[in-house]
Amino acid sequence: MEQDKWKEELERIAPELISELKVKKEPDKGLPELDINGKLVMRFAPNPNGPATLGSARGIIVNSEYTKKYNGKFIIRFDDTDPVTKRPMLEAYYWYIEDCEWLGAKPDEVVIASDRMEKYYEVARQLIEKEAAYVCFCGQGTFKELKDAKKSCPHREQGVGKNLMFWDKMLAGGYNEQEAVLRIKTDIVHKDPAMRDWGAFRIIKTPHPRKEVGDKYCVWPLLDFEGAVEDHLLGVTHIIRGKDLMDSESRQKYIYRYLGWTYPKTLHWGRVKVHEFGKFSTSGLKKAIADGTYSGWDDPRVPTLRALKRRGILPEAIRKFIIDLGLSETDISLSLDSLYAENRKIIDPIANRYFFVWKPVVMSIEGKEHTVARAPIHPVGGGVREIPVQNTVLVCRDDAEKLNAGDKLRLKDLYNIEITGTSPLTAKFIGTGMELVKKDKAGIIHWAPPDGVKVRVLSPGGEYEGVGEAGIVNEKDSVVQFERFGFVRIDSVDDVVVAYFTHR
């Protein structure tokens, strides 16, 4: 074949290159290298209108991971410049920081946009003076029509003097909402309609939820403006964010050009969908919590970091999971299986084992009075847990339904029995040896003493109620495994033990 001829040819003319062909290319692991000169400064910029979700985790982890790797600076900046549509939630400022720390991404600096309004006003004034911004009085619809027709609005060329006057009047509260807006002058005939003279400030008379701010301002910057100015003021060198903000970059660059600033290097990732959570938005969750669909921001069915934490998902597992996603611009639709697998790897070696019987059915046993079961706390760890047993035990209904009179099986870590009746469920003791299991391949089921503790397990798929062995009450806040059920985090141990399901 032709394909092989080049090799012979190369052999003849440059045999020293042949060895080079055999060199394997090194596969790139983890995050790609960044192109850096000077100190790396990165930021994660959420709107605190709700707690951090799994989506936020990507922004937190990737940005902080890079700043750790290159010894840079990691800033968290709250883009809280919309007191109405995406109204900030006061607790969320604190929650975000707490979640960052939990994830091992303690910010080096925390910035709140609503504290820095004067700086934005100052830049706006500079732009007006450079004839790069103007106060526009067109209604929303009117402007859109003009823009779509590539026509400039009458206010575009009204002159610096008038613009300054109008701007001052805006700041002083001299206009109503919707009446005036400050626009950045770009290129009204730009082929991409998204670039044409975009809005930078609008009037909002609703007070900001932060007490420090309140009704101090009635002119608020839009994200493209606030973000552009902040990234420059904070000295951000690299921005990594969702690709939905790609167009923002082109818009923001007009400001950078007008003011002679250097735009940070950017990298983007695609849209993320998580099978297990379906479509969700912070505002949607907020509503579902308010109407009682979910019990709160840490309901096990909700995709917040607080919920994952409560379920016993460890931050290291989340970090690994996120970093393995890489930085592709492809839209992804992922399942949490990998996250659970990572978490299981960490938890399985250390989680204590317990019996929990869901949908319990009573089984009475003849031929053996009082005994104490000695079960290993962990299959490879040291200790044992002792469970006193009289002549009845509880077993799962799912197991009970498969049993017939005459069946022989083993109660795990206890003894062997033979079923003597199914309604009610009765059995007789037939020995303690392991031969029944090893030779006769009898099944093994787990069980619980009737005087054990009541247990409720809250899982994303619903609730389980049943009885567990008494030792569970000593495991508050730890992640344990309920044998043949899955891992759970023991959340509270009052009259009933409440456990949050982690994963299988």
Next chain:
RNA sequence: GCUCCGAUAGUGUAGCAGGCCAAUCAUUCUGGCCUUUCAAGCCAGUGACCCGGGUUCAAAUCCCGGUCGGAGCACCA
């Protein structure tokens, strides 16, 4: 409508300045071993370069067209 991205197994990902690729790793699934849990561990297996052209001795990799998916054109972030 206009504009901008992207496309490798079920899922995520590596490779993408052309030959090391009958394509990496992880997870899922299947089978086996091990095990007093249907967990974990160990071994094995199934499974992918969106389609069509072009350039080239050689294309997952470069070019063009199409399809599909996503995003922007907000007085949201």
